[in-house]
Amino acid sequence: MNETIKRVSAKLGAGGLRNRITAKLTAQDKLAVEAEQADKADYKIEVMFHRKRSTLPNKPTAVMVLIWESGKKLHGGGDQKMFWCGYPDCEKPFSSDNFGYAHAVCPHCKREVFLDEQSKATHIRHANRDRLNTDGLKKMPIVIGERLANLTPPNLAALLEKTWHQLDGKADVYLKYSPYEIRYDIKFETTKDIDNLDKVRTTRDPLIYTLKAIRKDIAHGADLRGRFLAMLTA
Numbered sequence: 001m002n003e004t005i006k007r008v009s010a011k012l013g014a015g016g017l018r019n020r021i022t023a024k025l026t027a028q029d030k031l032a033v034e035a036e037q038a039d040k041a042d043y044k045i046e047v048m049f050h051r052k053r054s055t056l057p058n059k060p061t062a063v064m065v066l067i068w069e070s071g072k073k074l075h076g077g078g079d080q081k082m083f084w085c086g087y088p089d090c091e092k093p094f095s096s097d098n099f100g101y102a103h104a105v106c107p108h109c110k111r112e113v114f115l116d117e118q119s120k121a122t123h124i125r126h127a128n129r130d131r132l133n134t135d136g137l138k139k140m141p142i143v144i145g146e147r148l149a150n151l152t153p154p155n156l157a158a159l160l161e162k163t164w165h166q167l168d169g170k171a172d173v174y175l176k177y178s179p180y181e182i183r184y185d186i187k188f189e190t191t192k193d194i195d196n197l198d199k200v201r202t203t204r205d206p207l208i209y210t211l212k213a214i215r216k217d218i219a220h221g222a223d224l225r226g227r228f229l230a231m232l233t234a
């Protein structure tokens, strides 16, 4: 439960009856509740490193960046994975609510992208069999489920800043340490082989830079990229 609601609820002795609480809130209480709700992040940016990563400013490390819609699944209890558009001139994040059979339509650039390599191969095979032109299918990219890269801390901070803005400035940032090696291979940048992902997500203690803290820092004039860099090299 939200801290302010809890506090006000205790004051009223209301036992959690939300409508009753709302009715008795003062204007000031209401503003406080609204402010806390406003700082609830709609998204999560998750950065995964191997435990033995380097924090030296100029040394690149393999990282995996994922984005999630917070609390979307299981009545608010789970996060839903988001994807990036596969067209290099778009690369904007979108919800998997846009997924259809074997493909998705990017809500930003309105173009079709495949969901995986296999679907792409199957479509091309069928088109070939029907003697159809496959140029369009071959050019159609695949959605990006996780960004794998070998980045120095400043470059990663820049990627985080860009991603944070792409998510409308409504994201918490999580740093996680995977017990598994993050495999970076330029050929397999869109690999779906993340079987251990759920295990990693739940077993390691993340370092979290909350949206609330981010907003507070920005309000005090902090440079966001610099804040991300400080978090990465801490």
Ligand SMILES: [Zn+2]
Binding pocket: 085, 086, 087, 090, 091, 092, 106, 107, 108, 109, 110, 111
């Ligand atoms: Zn797009």
